[in-house]
Amino acid sequence: MIISVASGKGGTGKTTISTSLALSIEEEPVQFIDCDVEEPNSFIFLKPNNLKKKSATVLVPEIDKNKCTFCGLCQEICEYNALVVLKDNVLVLPELCHSCGGCSLLCPEKAISEVDREVGTIEMGKRNNIEMVYGRLNIGEAMPVPLIKMVKKYIRKNNNVIIDAPPGTSCPVIEAVKDSDYCILVTEPTPFGLNDLKLAVGVMHELNKPFGVIINRHGMGDIGVEEYCREEKIEILMKVPFEKEIAVAYSKGIPLIELYPEYKRKFQNILNMIVNIVEKKANSKIMQER
Amino acid sequence: MKQIVIISGKGGTGKTFITSSIAAIAENKVISDCDVDAADLHLMLSPIIKEKHIFKSGKVAILNKELCTGCGKCINVCRFDAITPYENIVTIDPISCDGCGICARICPVGAIRMEEKVSGEWYISETKYGPMVHAKLNIAEENSGKLISVIRKKASEIAEMEKRDFIIIDGSPGIGCPVISSISGADCAIVVTEPTMSGLHDAERVIKTARHFGVSPCMIINKYDLNIEMSRKIEDYAQVENISVIGKIPFDEEVVEAITRGIPIVEYSKGEVVDNLYSIWGRVLDILKIKDEGIEKDAIK
Numbered sequence A: 001m002i003i004s005v006a007s008g009k010g011g012t013g014k015t016t017i018s019t020s021l022a023l024s025i026e027e028e029p030v031q032f033i034d035c036d037v038e039e040p041n042s043f044i045f046l047k048p049n050n051l052k053k054k055s056a057t058v059l060v061p062e063i064d065k066n067k068c069t070f071c072g073l074c075q076e077i078c079e080y081n082a083l084v085v086l087k088d089n090v091l092v093l094p095e096l097c098h099s100c101g102g103c104s105l106l107c108p109e110k111a112i113s114e115v116d117r118e119v120g121t122i123e124m125g126k127r128n129n130i131e132m133v134y135g136r137l138n139i140g141e142a143m144p145v146p147l148i149k150m151v152k153k154y155i156r157k158n159n160n161v162i163i164d165a166p167p168g169t170s171c172p173v174i175e176a177v178k179d180s181d182y183c184i185l186v187t188e189p190t191p192f193g194l195n196d197l198k199l200a201v202g203v204m205h206e207l208n209k210p211f212g213v214i215i216n217r218h219g220m221g222d223i224g225v226e227e228y229c230r231e232e233k234i235e236i237l238m239k240v241p242f243e244k245e246i247a248v249a250y251s252k253g254i255p256l257i258e259l260y261p262e263y264k265r266k267f268q269n270i271l272n273m274i275v276n277i278v279e280k281k282a283n284s285k286i287m288q289e290r
Numbered sequence B: 001m002k003q004i005v006i007i008s009g010k011g012g013t014g015k016t017f018i019t020s021s022i023a024a025i026a027e028n029k030v031i032s033d034c035d036v037d038a039a040d041l042h043l044m045l046s047p048i049i050k051e052k053h054i055f056k057s058g059k060v061a062i063l064n065k066e067l068c069t070g071c072g073k074c075i076n077v078c079r080f081d082a083i084t085p086y087e088n089i090v091t092i093d094p095i096s097c098d099g100c101g102i103c104a105r106i107c108p109v110g111a112i113r114m115e116e117k118v119s120g121e122w123y124i125s126e127t128k129y130g131p132m133v134h135a136k137l138n139i140a141e142e143n144s145g146k147l148i149s150v151i152r153k154k155a156s157e158i159a160e161m162e163k164r165d166f167i168i169i170d171g172s173p174g175i176g177c178p179v180i181s182s183i184s185g186a187d188c189a190i191v192v193t194e195p196t197m198s199g200l201h202d203a204e205r206v207i208k209t210a211r212h213f214g215v216s217p218c219m220i221i222n223k224y225d226l227n228i229e230m231s232r233k234i235e236d237y238a239q240v241e242n243i244s245v246i247g248k249i250p251f252d253e254e255v256v257e258a259i260t261r262g263i264p265i266v267e268y269s270k271g272e273v274v275d276n277l278y279s280i281w282g283r284v285l286d287i288l289k290i291k292d293e294g295i296e297k298d299a300i301k
Helices: A014-023 A042-046 A073-077 A102-106 A145-152 A171-177 A191-207 A224-231 A244-251 A263-289 B015-025 B073-077 B102-106 B144-161 B177-183 B197-212 B228-240 B253-261 B272-300
Strands: A002-006 A030-034 A049-063 A083-085 A090-092 A112-127 A130-137 A160-164 A182-187 A211-218 A236-241 B002-007 B029-033 B048-063 B083-086 B089-092 B112-127 B130-137 B166-170 B188-193 B217-222 B245-249
Touching: A002 A014, A002 A171, A014 A030, A014 A042, A014 A160, A014 A182, A014 A211, A014 A263, A030 A042, A030 A145, A042 A112, A042 A130, A042 B197, A049 A090, A049 A145, A073 A083, A073 A102, A102 A112, A102 B102, A112 A145, A130 A145, A145 A171, A171 A191, A182 A191, A182 A263, A191 A211, A191 A224, A191 B253, A211 A224, A236 A263, A244 B197, B002 B015, B002 B177, B002 B272, B015 B166, B015 B188, B015 B253, B015 B272, B029 B144, B048 B089, B048 B144, B073 B083, B073 B102, B102 B112, B112 B144, B130 B144, B144 B166, B144 B177, B177 B197, B188 B197, B188 B272, B197 B217, B197 B228, B217 B228, B217 B272, B228 B245, B245 B272
Parallel strands: A002 A160, A002 A182, A030 A130, A030 A160, A182 A211, A211 A236, B002 B166, B002 B188, B029 B130, B029 B166, B188 B217, B217 B245
Antiparallel strands: A049 A112, A083 A090, A112 A130, B048 B112, B083 B089, B112 B130
8 A cells, every 4th residue: 555645835744754654564564765856854764774876867869960860850849848950960958858759759860869867866775674765866957757756666566655755736746646545644733834735635636535634733823724624524634743852853863753652553543544544445446336 | 136045955944934024124126936836925925916827838638539549559659657548549647648749749540639738827916015926836737947937037027127126036845846947047045944954954955956056055044943953063064065154043933923923023023033034134135245246356357
């Protein structure tokens, strides 16, 4: 089963929740997939051993100038303006390329081949029963989505999989959570938290995903988030109190359930609840198909 | 006219609370919220929308079911796994579709056409602190970078026309496309961080990104008293990297109170945080002045 942890607003506690959720699973193997490739942080808390690094590459066009007739078709095809055809040259702007492969496929002279370009690294490690995979986008790279896809290739579906998603509501988040069975949205009880939670709930509806909310720093701010969840009949899975000790532990890279071991039970309960919800949904789907 | 962008790498370090206060302190400016993905600045500045524009960007493949023969050629060329077999023909998932249009080009029966997408809206608004240009990217959309370029261009036009001295830009978390679009060409990037291991790690990456694009960074440590030792580490890092730490803001419940009431804290309280924010704006002005003098000196040379 794949559970992803997301939020509209950044810094609400995604990594706090996802790492403790993974650590609460005992004995069974867990895969922890950090899809926040722009700013991966979970390794700070999970401290994996035996780190292995791999270069992550995408395909970009390379022009064989001996074959090219500078007809301009590739420039016309490219929706991303990554190719500029001049009188006797073709400029490739690799950072604009989305690797759709159209130019090399359709070049009438077969003058375009595809070559690897590094956009980041994939890092892997282990801690006890947790296998960790995370991506790290190279500085200056604009597009995280191809790297998120590559990181997700390591997912083995019948495992327990926890995904730490990036913040926001646009393409990187969608890519991170779209194959999940369930999504946990982490928010904080402030007008910023509420505004961005509503956006994240919009993403859940768009993707038709079952989801629940965890309110972090409960006790600060106001009750807007709770009222909203009640009105919309959204399950509040847990409230983590607003406490200096928790914030200080976070600052040092100490996971929540190491600070307060009693949270292990709470996270296990949430996991059981999610398993039930997902199984119920799967069963009702089978019934419908019959 | 000077452009000042507020970024953080890590989310939730206090960008928007600081931007709203700088927007209230700075004189004669245009405000621009470039966190189009999860915009929050409007909650603090209560803009009144004067103009609304549709943002069209990118394309999506649309299937004509009558024409499709189910040959599957499109499935083989789609690199985004957006097309799958379905009821003897195919189906296209608009969320996975990247809009490259190759399927439409190779379809032997012309069953796929490309349609331009409406992916958001942008607004020109009035606030009591000056004009504001902001936007809303639709859920599950891409091209946030292009939308940011649109609103930054509009903010510049307004600043030129009304002879404004500053553009104050609220950026987004991360280091990718929206951040690159928000910082490019800015005169100064304020990196707001917090004294946590994640905060420092993420600030380092966004500082490298700013420098990669030729924008000089300075830093604010927000909630610095949460972990004094970590704050010191951040200051050490800043010193080694030759980055000015232009402010250290203590944790104060009044910040949350002001956010809850939707008011920039400089208008809500008279506490230490507010003194800090005024001195931060003073330091920004110094940095911009020094930078200008440097440019003049270079010109004389």
